[in-house]
Amino acid sequence: MNFLIGFRNFLLRVLYRVTRPLIFLMEPESAHYSLKRIGVFLGSNPLTKGLTSLLFDYGNKCLSIEVDGIKYRNPIGLSAGFDKDGELTSIYPSLGFGLAELGSFTGEVCPGNPGKRLFRMVKSRSIVVWYGLNNFGAEKISKRLTNVDFGRLRIGINAAKSNVTPEFELQESIRDYLKTMTLFKDIGDYYTINISCPNTQDGEPFVDPDNLDALLIAVNEKIRPISDKPIYLKLAADMSLAEIDTIIDGVLKHKLEGVVLTNLAKPEGNNEHIAAEYPTNLGQLPKGKGAMSGLPLQRISTNVIRHVYRKTSGKITIIGVGGIFTAKDAYEKITSGASLLHMITTMIFDGPQNISEINRGLVKLLKEDGFISIEQAVGSRNPLPIIAQQDNVQAGKDDKAA
């Protein structure tokens, strides 16, 4: 059976390689909307869903994992930004995803930035994104998703602040996050608070520790009493270790369950990738704007995961994201400390069959290391300092005693 699935995935990969040049003839945003329409159709009835499962799905018991009380059938998730209006949830399980993070959703309707907003960087296996949080707004989307049964798919609700004005106003911005989180209180399985969109008019004001403090106090006061969903914070890719540490201190102080590491990489510091594609692929990108997914982000995000896992002694949940194209990439993030993973760019460059191929590869890698579950692999190649290990042993004893 495993051999047949491998052969099936190989054929689909070849097929995607043949069709990809045609898809890449389209403007990236148009290609995205066309493929989205196909996804909506495939998810619209049991027959097309069943056929899609036959072609793309893969399951294995050792991939299932429980994180913060939520059971996932596998750790592979769709990252925020692909399904900004939450329209494709009925097809993701058939594609093999264990989870999908929807959004980012904002309190107000957001048109996003004007002009061309997506750019393929083929040599760098990356997408430059200049979207600016376009979505239909939390009210309309939450209404549509209320009472939807997501079945075996676990859902993350990614909340960001409306990108509608260049002025930052703290209380107004906090209200915006709270509005989205309140409207989605009964929808999905966890929240992600996105403070790291690189394409907004007023920058990333919640990287400032005082602003973050005020936001997390308000979230704990207003959201915890109405929803028991775990809450994660999504961090930017381009921060110094000191900046990361300050934010992680805030996460620990306000007892969030974890972090999503990381959002897109800004062009500064990655100029060689931009230069390699300029002007052929990036001619219309406003100067200095946009941020990169995919390969340029891979090492950056893994390093942040390694750092945060060690700093927190593995005590908070890490969702790893950035440049995952193969099972080895996925396993590297898991063994660095991530319990769950998100991805987008591999779907664009390698095709949707890669989701089950990554899941299948993970099973093999777990076996090679003698693990019987993802849990056992989390952080296994990122040993904690001795003191932290002793703390963990003590915490385990305390748990048992309790």
Ligand SMILES: Cc1cc2nc3c(=O)[nH]c(=O)nc-3n(C[C@H](O)[C@H](O)[C@H](O)COP(=O)(O)O)c2cc1C
């Ligand atoms: C087209 C596109 C749109 C995105 N929009 C969002 C977004 O709205 N909110 C968010 O938190 N991240 C957004 N991201 C970032 C992704 O969630 C993810 O962090 C990043 O793409 C790295 O993963 P990848 O290398 O697998 O694509 C977007 C990424 C892409 C490619």
